[in-house]
Amino acid sequence: MAELKTTIKHKKIMAKEEFCAGCRLCEVHCVLAHSKYRNDIVKAFKKIYPRPLPRIIVEEQKPISFGIQCRHCEDPACVKACITGAMSKDPETGIVTNDENRCIGCWTCMMSCPYGVIVQDVKGGHIASKCDFCIDNGMDPACVKNCPNEALFVVDQE
Amino acid sequence: MKYVIIGNSTAAVAAAEAIRTADREGLMTIISDEPHHTYSRPLISYYLFGRTDENKMKYRGADFYEKNGIIPMLGNKVVGIDASAKLVILENGTHINYEKLLIATGSRPAIPPIKGLQRNNVFNFIKLDDARLIEKYAVKGSKAVVIGASFSGLKAVECLVERGVSVTTVDIADRLMPRLLDASSSLMVEKVLADRKVRVILQTSVVSIEGGKGPDSDAESVIIRSADGRQETLPCDFAVVATGVAPNIGFLANSGVKTNRGILVDDKMATNIKDIYAAGDVAEVFDHYSSKNAVIATIPSAFEQGEAAGLSMAGLDRKYRSSPVINSMPLFDITVMGAGITESLLGTETIIRQKTGNGVTKDSYMKFVLAENHLVGYLFVNEASRAGIYTDIIRNRIDIAPFRENLGSDEFGFLSMPSSVRQGMLYAGIET
Numbered sequence: 001m002a003e004l005k006t007t008i009k010h011k012k013i014m015a016k017e018e019f020c021a022g023c024r025l026c027e028v029h030c031v032l033a034h035s036k037y038r039n040d041i042v043k044a045f046k047k048i049y050p051r052p053l054p055r056i057i058v059e060e061q062k063p064i065s066f067g068i069q070c071r072h073c074e075d076p077a078c079v080k081a082c083i084t085g086a087m088s089k090d091p092e093t094g095i096v097t098n099d100e101n102r103c104i105g106c107w108t109c110m111m112s113c114p115y116g117v118i119v120q121d122v123k124g125g126h127i128a129s130k131c132d133f134c135i136d137n138g139m140d141p142a143c144v145k146n147c148p149n150e151a152l153f154v155v156d157q158e
Numbered sequence: 159m160k161y162v163i164i165g166n167s168t169a170a171v172a173a174a175e176a177i178r179t180a181d182r183e184g185l186m187t188i189i190s191d192e193p194h195h196t197y198s199r200p201l202i203s204y205y206l207f208g209r210t211d212e213n214k215m216k217y218r219g220a221d222f223y224e225k226n227g228i229i230p231m232l233g234n235k236v237v238g239i240d241a242s243a244k245l246v247i248l249e250n251g252t253h254i255n256y257e258k259l260l261i262a263t264g265s266r267p268a269i270p271p272i273k274g275l276q277r278n279n280v281f282n283f284i285k286l287d288d289a290r291l292i293e294k295y296a297v298k299g300s301k302a303v304v305i306g307a308s309f310s311g312l313k314a315v316e317c318l319v320e321r322g323v324s325v326t327t328v329d330i331a332d333r334l335m336p337r338l339l340d341a342s343s344s345l346m347v348e349k350v351l352a353d354r355k356v357r358v359i360l361q362t363s364v365v366s367i368e369g370g371k372g373p374d375s376d377a378e379s380v381i382i383r384s385a386d387g388r389q390e391t392l393p394c395d396f397a398v399v400a401t402g403v404a405p406n407i408g409f410l411a412n413s414g415v416k417t418n419r420g421i422l423v424d425d426k427m428a429t430n431i432k433d434i435y436a437a438g439d440v441a442e443v444f445d446h447y448s449s450k451n452a453v454i455a456t457i458p459s460a461f462e463q464g465e466a467a468g469l470s471m472a473g474l475d476r477k478y479r480s481s482p483v484i485n486s487m488p489l490f491d492i493t494v495m496g497a498g499i500t501e502s503l504l505g506t507e508t509i510i511r512q513k514t515g516n517g518v519t520k521d522s523y524m525k526f527v528l529a530e531n532h533l534v535g536y537l538f539v540n541e542a543s544r545a546g547i548y549t550d551i552i553r554n555r556i557d558i559a560p561f562r563e564n565l566g567s568d569e570f571g572f573l574s575m576p577s578s579v580r581q582g583m584l585y586a587g588i589e590t
Contacts (some may be wrong), residue, residue, distance in 0.1 A: 012588065056414030057544075059571040068572070068584075077546075080172070080465070081458035081484070084198045084210075085217040086362060102214050104204050107542050111484040111495055114553075114583070116571065126488060155588065 008072060008133050009094035009158040013141055015066035019151035020058075022065035025056035026143035026152060030082050033134055033142035055131040056143050067143060067152055069131035070117050072096045078109035078118065078130075087128070095133045103127045159184035161471060162246055162254055164236050165262030166190035167199060168457050169438025169464030171218060173260050176468025178226050184472075186228045188250065189246065195234035196222065200457070202289040203313035206296065207320035215286070236263075239413040241431045258433050258471040261410075261421060262464060265403035265439040265455055266454075270305070272399075274367030277377040279396040283314045284403065295396040298322030303380040303394045305335040305364050309487055310402030312347075316489055319354050326357040326392055328364055328382055338485060338496045342512070343523050343539050350492045361385040367397055405440040418442050419451040425477040429465035435471055437463035445480045447498050447534065447552070454483050462515055482535075482552040486542075491520070493542055497534030498552045499527050506534065511566035524566040528565060531559040544571055550583065 028041065034052040037043035045051060056069040072089070076096050079087045086102035087109055089095070098109075105126020110118045113130075121129040134141045144152045161177055163170045166188050170495065174186060197215045204210045216222075223230045229341065238247040239259070246254040267282040275281065280297055282288045300323050304311050307329035318325050329336075332343035348358050362384045368391075369377040379393045405420035415424050416576075418429040420442030427435045427443075438460035444450040454463075458481065466478035470491035482498040502508050509526040513519070520540045526548075527535040533551045547570070551558065556579060572580045 057571070059569070059573045060571040061569075064573060077458075080461040083457045084199045084215075100212075104201065104209060105488060106200070106486050107488065107493060107495065107545075108458065108486045109485065109546075110542050111486050111497060111545045111549055113546035114550035116547040118546070120542055138576070157588065 012071045014155050016151050017066040019149040020065045022060045026056050026067045029142040029146040030054040077112040081108045081112040082134050161186045162256035163188045163260045166196050168460040169262040172464030173468035176465045177472045180472035190232045191235040201413045203317040206289050206317040226569045261436040262438045263406040263440045266406040268402040268404045270401045272364050280374045283400045290576040296321045300395040304398045306401035314398045328359045346539050426470040436469045437467040495538045499537045500537040526565050531557050
């Protein structure tokens with residue numbers, strides 16, 4: 001029986017590049033998971049404007065590819081660099097999230113993230129966007145769950 | 159333990175939070191001359207054009223002081239420190255004693271030698287109360303002169319334009335934000351301003367701000383003189399002075415705290431006086447990237463310094479080491495980012511990648527500054543994707559020789575670097 005994870009402290013999503021086919025289903029499911037049409041890919045992609053951005057970045061130089069996203073760092077550079085205090089790390093869950101009400105899109109976080117995994121969401125106003133470990137989906141990352149080759153996995157650092 | 163922090167912005171908050179990770183019992187007081195809950199100063203331009211409000215501007219939640227056991231003494235100005243008696247002296251005569259003191263008083267506006275600055279409608283642009291004063295004057299159809307095309311000056315220009323003010327910006331340098339931008343990138347920003355009907359006047363100094371009779375009466379015009387001696391009178395309804403900032407150290411004159419441009423600190427953020435520390439815009443640190451002392455007036459640096467100071471004050475052995483200095487500025491529909499050394503100094507090499515927009519993408523500019531085989535800085539206009547990877551390449555002094563051709567490529571990422579470099583950056587400290 002699936003256990004509801006209540007904290008991701010010490011957990012990270014990592015990629016196995018030897019299994020990644022570059023299909024980008026992780027991106028599709030990330031968009032789906034962050035849209036209001038959680039179970040309907042067609043509606044999520046075609047009925048929402050602006051379409052939510054994927055928060056996983058797939059790098060590819062054929063034949064190598066892998067997905068990379070926010071690692072919810074212990075010592076998050078983005079949180080320290082954030083000029084408004086919008087970016088914060090939840091002390092209970094360990095998840096780093098961006099308060100979209102306070103973010104003004106200065107992009108300083110993009111300059112500080114050593115993985116380069118924060119993206120500019122400009123259609124809905126200037127907001128920095130990144131992986132939130134599917135905090136609204138029971139902390140069960142959609143990208144990991146839907147990769148056809150299990151090329152994404154959660155690693156426990158404890 | 160009794161901790162006293164003078165300051166209420168990024169460095170002060172970072173220090174307070176760091177102290178609390180180690181010491182939840184010690185007493186803590188924050189003293190600020192501003193009456194406001196801790197707030198983000200760069201947001202004052204967003205406040206002026208309605209993108210944020212006083213509540214959203216708070217840097218930490220409304221319960222920040224309470225939840226961290228901090229006594230906030232807001233609206234109290236510090237006028238001196240008696241280091242031998244360990245007392246902070248307030249303007250109202252009160253003395254506050256401390257066991258460990260952090261000075262995080264930030265920046266004050268630099269005052270240029272211009273006659274007429276005291277007039278009622280001539281404003282600084284550094285804190286919330288400046289924005290609130292400007293609000294009344296910055297009405298649609300009014301005219302403003304912004305003196306100083308600094309980062310802050312240009313953000314003032316932006317919010318005034320959004321309020322329907324007709325703006326002229328004047329600077330003595332030959333380009334906008336001269337310490338950050340080069341000629342090419344300045345031209346790109348000048349074009350954006352011209353598109354928004356801002357008149358940009360460079361290589362020109364301000365002689366005086368003239369107005370009615372009486373020294374405090376409202377300013378009505380700004381007299382400027384260009385490099386070739388031509389004088390011009392710019393009529394205005396108000397003026398904003400944004401010619402730079404300096405560390406706020408005036409009150410330390412008789413304290414014995416050693417200062418240069420800023421308060422001198424070691425790698426524990428300690429000053430020359432025992433139990434007195436300094437952090438943020440007010441401090442002068444050793445910058446490992448330029449190999450000299452510097453006042454690094456950015457929020458990311460203020461946070462790191464404040465955090466290090468707080469940990470030192472709480473008795474932990476944590477040394478501060480400067481990070482590459484980063485600045486990101488969105489301005490209208492352009493974004494400028496600068497990291498590390500953005501000037502082509504002696505001994506450096508430059509790689510430029512310039513792209514023309516195709517209607518969907520914008521014109522963009524990327525300059526990489528290299529010293530031997532290391533990236534020491536970058537300057538981007540309208541290129542933000544994966545920028546942090548470049549910052550990390552500067553930070554870790556990665557040898558870029560194996561992949562220098564890939565710098566600035568469209569899909570730059572970890573796969574643009576050799577496998578051994580990529581493995582190190584992606585998997586350092588992680589067991590799979």
